[in-house]
Amino acid sequence: MTPDELVAHFGLEPIPREGGLFRQTWAGPERPDGRPEGTAIVALLTGAPDDFSALHRLPTDEVWHHYLGDPLEMLLLAPDGSSRTAVLGPDVLGGQSVQLTVDAGTWMGARVVAGGAWTLFGCTMAPGFTPGGYEHGDADGLSARYPAEADLIAGLTRP
Numbered sequence: 511m512t513p514d515e516l517v518a519h520f521g522l523e524p525i526p527r528e529g530g531l532f533r534q535t536w537a538g539p540e541r542p543d544g545r546p547e548g549t550a551i552v553a554l555l556t557g558a559p560d561d562f563s564a565l566h567r568l569p570t571d572e573v574w575h576h577y578l579g580d581p582l583e584m585l586l587l588a589p590d591g592s593s594r595t596a597v598l599g600p601d602v603l604g605g606q607s608v609q610l611t612v613d614a615g616t617w618m619g620a621r622v623v624a625g626g627a628w629t630l631f632g633c634t635m636a637p638g639f640t641p642g643g644y645e646h647g648d649a650d651g652l653s654a655r656y657p658a659e660a661d662l663i664a665g666l667t668r669p
Contacts, residue, residue, distance in 0.1 A: 511578070513556050513628045520552055527646050528564050529668065530555045537638055549638030555582065555629050557622040565619035565647030565666045572618070573634045574598055574610045580626030581606055585662050587617035587652065593659050597623070598631060617647055619666030 516522065522531035531554045538547030555561050557580070565585070576582065581599025588594075598620070599606035612618045622629050633639075649667035653660040 513554060516554055516578075516628075516630055520554075522552075522554055525553065525563075526641075527668070528566055528644070529560075529562050535632075538636070541637060543637075545640050545643075546638030548634065548636035550632060550634045551639075552577070552630065552632050555620065555622050555631075557626045557628065562621035562666055563619055564668050565617050565652060565663065567615055567617045567645045567647070568612075568635070568639070569643045570614045570635055570637055572612045572639075574612065574620075575632040575634070576600060576606075576608045576629070577632060578630040579622075579628045581623045582620050582629045582631055583623050584610070584612075584618060584620040585659065585666055586612060587656050587659065587663075588613070589615045591655065593656050595662075598629075599623075617652060619647065619663075621666065 520533050522533050525532045532551045534551050536550040541547055576598045581597050584596045586594050596610055597606045598610050602608060647667050649664055652663045
């Protein structure tokens with residue numbers, strides 16, 4: 511299986527600003543506030559240096575799921591000023607997670623682990639994703655707030 515075959519099979523398209531390729535696979539019924547009850551996507555990142563999920567945050571929890579390929583390294587910057595790196599991947603006995611919940615308001619960014627070729631993963635939200643809830647990370651502002659992670663932040667942000 512290759513990234514090109516996965517792109518063709520799922521009909522993946524570029525994710526605006528954030529990076530990577532995706533396709534929405536489900537959206538629940540509309541709520542009174544206009545948002546869907548929930549949403550799910552399938553997404554692909556490759557090991558190319560410029561292919562990553564840029565740091566961003568969302569107003570509700572988001573669950574990430576590992577499906578195929580290499581592990582995905584995620585930088586998580588919490589509202590309380592703490593940070594951590596998590597690995598989404600198949601080696602659950604080795605500390606990786608096949609499913610990871612990112613709490614609302616947490617800055618998140620991800621890339622295929624060093625030396626990896628590609629990762630097919632999914633994200634699920636309830637209430638569902640809307641573009642208005644997406645907040646794109648700024649390298650200078652995030653580095654000032656999380657100085658210990660400045661190098662990782664620089665590698666996971668784009669204008």
